[in-house]
Amino acid sequence: MSVKHAQPHFSQSQVTEMMKRLFNLTPSEIHSLPSYEDQNFYVAPAEGGEYALKIMNSEDSENPTLIEVQTYAMSVLHQNGLPVQTVVPTTSGQLMSLEETDCGYGPQRYLVRLFTYLPGTTISKVPLTPQLLYEAGKTAARMEKIFHQLEHPDLGVVQRENFMWSLSNVPLLEGYVHLLDGDPLQEVVKSVIHQYKTSVIPKRSNFRKCINHGDFSDQNILVQPEGDGHKISGILDFGDMNTGCFIHELAIAIMYMMTEHPEPVDVGGPVLAGWESVLPLNKAEKDCLYVLVLSRFCQSLVLARHSVMLHPENEEYLMITSRRGVHTLRQLWELGKEQVEKVWFQSAAQVSDSK
Structure with a gap:
């Protein structure tokens, strides 16, 4: 180490x-x-x-x-x-x-x-109902909207140029792809990075900039029982804050909620609907959401492997998301952009109509 x-x-x-x-x-x-x-x-x-x-x-x-x-x-x-x-x-x-x-x-x-100390249990331990996923998306968007108004003399420190977990820096993963040598997933990761370079980077100028929490994950959201469901009772861990874009936070939220759901593809719609109840997406953001979610899966998988090399004694915790993510990344990749977007955007519209 x-x-x-x-x-x-x-x-x-x-x-x-x-x-x-x-x-x-x-x-x-x-x-x-x-x-x-x-x-x-x-x-x-x-x-x-x-x-x-x-x-x-x-x-x-x-x-x-x-x-x-x-x-x-x-x-x-x-x-x-x-x-x-x-x-x-x-x-x-x-x-x-x-x-x-x-x-x-x-x-x-x-x-x-x-x-x-915030009471509650992590959202990873409770059933992810459409309502709770909607609340997660809405809470993430509310947080980002408040971040957008932040004023502090040292705010520039969150411009973390080569921060590996930033969705602005997906191409940096190329330096770590060798960690997947011999793993059939390596080809998927390489393909996602290529998609990011060809389809996300040209549209980035149309993304709305902001400061990202950067880790709105299943381990960093607390919930407590309310009625016959759960309400969000805490947001933890601001250590990954970085300058990014609104759409990055949404992609991160969808990706981490997927790792906890028996039907991962169904997660995107309710989270998206909750998010858009606060911050509707523009055309470029909508068009890049699929590749950004896949890019976050790739970051999680590759960087977890890297961390395990540095901290082998902490392997169990480091690999939690990554183990579950392998299957979901493959599933999303095989379904393809058009099919996944259809599920997400149609179910988001249905959820929004029912509100």
């Missing part, structure tokens, strides 16, 4: 010490929460309340300005009524603290923030 990406490995006793020193809170319960490359803890202090402590990996900790902008964006969403965590300041009034420790790679510095 490169030290650059060093994932934190703080012990519960270190967390207890930090909670006391930084926040004057005495944890009575601590357990770890899942994470891709950071370290997250659920903390219930004796003083009451519930919190999530997030310790960033050493590489992301080197960019406190980016973290500050993410934190600011979350507070704006919260003020606008979206269910988002807010940061709890330290006793000295800071929104983050840089902690130095040795997690096995020599002394490294890790950014630590304490968030309010």
